[in-house]
Amino acid sequence: xxxxxxxxxxxxxxxxxxxxxxxxxxxxAVFTLFGLGYWMVDLDYYSEWYQRAPHWHESAxxxxxxxxxxxxxxRTIATKPEIISSHSALEKKCSAIMTFALYFxxxxxxxxxxxxxxxxxxxxxxxxxxxxSAFILIAENQEDLAGAIHYxxxxxxxxxxxxxxxxxxxxxxxDKDNTLKRMIK
Amino acid sequence: MKKLLLASALLTSSALMPAxxxxxxxxxxxxxxxxxxxxxxMGFSVLAGxxxxxxxxxxxxxxxxxxxxxxxxxxxxxxxxNHAKRDKHVRSxxxxxxxKYAQAxxxxxxxxxxxxxxxxxxxxxxxxxxxxxxxxxxxxVGEGSDPWGGYRAGFNGTATIAMGDFGFKKDFGKVxxxxxxxxxxx
Numbered sequence: 001x002x003x004x005x006x007x008x009x010x011x012x013x014x015x016x017x018x019x020x021x022x023x024x025x026x027x028x029a030v031f032t033l034f035g036l037g038y039w040m041v042d043l044d045y046y047s048e049w050y051q052r053a054p055h056w057h058e059s060a061x062x063x064x065x066x067x068x069x070x071x072x073x074x075r076t077i078a079t080k081p082e083i084i085s086s087h088s089a090l091e092k093k094c095s096a097i098m099t100f101a102l103y104f105x106x107x108x109x110x111x112x113x114x115x116x117x118x119x120x121x122x123x124x125x126x127x128x129x130x131x132x133s134a135f136i137l138i139a140e141n142q143e144d145l146a147g148a149i150h151y152x153x154x155x156x157x158x159x160x161x162x163x164x165x166x167x168x169x170x171x172x173x174x175d176k177d178n179t180l181k182r183m184i185k
Numbered sequence: 186m187k188k189l190l191l192a193s194a195l196l197t198s199s200a201l202m203p204a205x206x207x208x209x210x211x212x213x214x215x216x217x218x219x220x221x222x223x224x225x226x227m228g229f230s231v232l233a234g235x236x237x238x239x240x241x242x243x244x245x246x247x248x249x250x251x252x253x254x255x256x257x258x259x260x261x262x263x264x265x266x267n268h269a270k271r272d273k274h275v276r277s278x279x280x281x282x283x284x285k286y287a288q289a290x291x292x293x294x295x296x297x298x299x300x301x302x303x304x305x306x307x308x309x310x311x312x313x314x315x316x317x318x319x320x321x322x323x324x325x326v327g328e329g330s331d332p333w334g335g336y337r338a339g340f341n342g343t344a345t346i347a348m349g350d351f352g353f354k355k356d357f358g359k360v361x362x363x364x365x366x367x368x369x370x371x
Contacts, residue, residue: 045355054270119269141262143269144276 012082014182019078022071023183027161029064030106033057034158058117059127065110072103086177098164105157112153115146206246209338209368211257213240217339217367220259224360234266243368245338247328250298255306257364259289279354286313291321306342313351319344321364331369339367 015023040053083092117124118134119142125131139145171179211218221235241257262283264275276283293308302325310319323342331337342364349356 116269116273120267120272122269141272141276143273144262147273 012079013178014081014185016078018074020183022067022074025067026064026071026106029060029067030157030161033061033064034154036060037154055125056127058113058124059129061110061113062124062126062132065107065114068103068106068110081182084177084179086175087179094167098160098167102157102160102164105153105160108153109150109157112146112150116143116150119143119146206244206249206252206254207336208242208244208371210371211239211241211243212337212367212369213238217337219365220257221363221365222360223363225358232266234264236260236263237265238263241366243366245368247325250304251296253296253304253306254293255308255366256292257290257366261287261289261312280313280348281353282313289313291319304340310344310346312346313353315351317346317350319346321362323364336370337367338370339365341365 036053036057040049040057043050043053087095114124114132115135115138118132121134123131123133168180168183171177172181218239219235220239221233223231223233226232236259238260239257241255243253243255245253261281262276264272264281264283266272266275275281278285289310289312291308291310293306295307297305297307299305304323304325306321306323308319308321309316311317321342321344323340326339326341328338329336344362344364346360346362348358348360
């Protein structure tokens, strides 16, 4: 087996290409999906996007869900970069909590979104490419409950992601440490 | 044995007593009743659906039809058109706004006998906080004892409402309501 440290493995100082790719793809997708979702819920019934926008939102969301599940597997396989020694105990604690929270919230957004669209028992078409079948019905008026969760959790995710980004910028510009660089370079 | 005789005597005498308006409860428990709707989908086709939860009572006497009364309460959140996203949309504040207006009601005010089992049920229909007079054209389907010791009477009714009358944010024109009601005598 060829071991390419740069491409597949995370080195001790920085994340590997796969980890970085997954991270930035998720970041781009999360903000794009949020924007798309924010815009599409107010579309008029007669808008030409009324059918297409939700279809794309659901399709891309489910694909991102698959990517995220792979990412969770990948992060257990790939070598983690060493914890930066200049980080305080509090920063390490916060970082661990934030990582857990972001993944947890992300999965909740996927689950709630899926439960809205599949609430009537019909499969969800992912870009007319493949279908994701519906789960058995969980609650009465499931689409309303899942919809409310999806709405609030999506805003929470964006809020948490912004805090996460601000923290990275703080490390880069104020602490001038390697925190952000190891996810870019 | 004595008790049985007494009971049957009582039953017989009650059956022979002059008819008076009997009170019925709509058999939603046994689901021998449904409230359906039909609306136009942009002129292409007819979209049909129903309200899964409602309750009601009526009183009816075939010899005194104009004394009949009916009241029905619909749980608006039970709107069901077999499409989760549409149901969610219709329950939202664009239409029914069910978190604010959880119920729609119909209460009859006057019943006209149109002959041949036909009735015109005048009443007030309240939906989305707006009350409008509504006439339900009803037809009696059947009446009599059921095999389980009860007494039943049933009707079909139709009415048409205009969405624009009820102050919804969105208006897709007219909606036909269709009621199939079976009551069990109390």
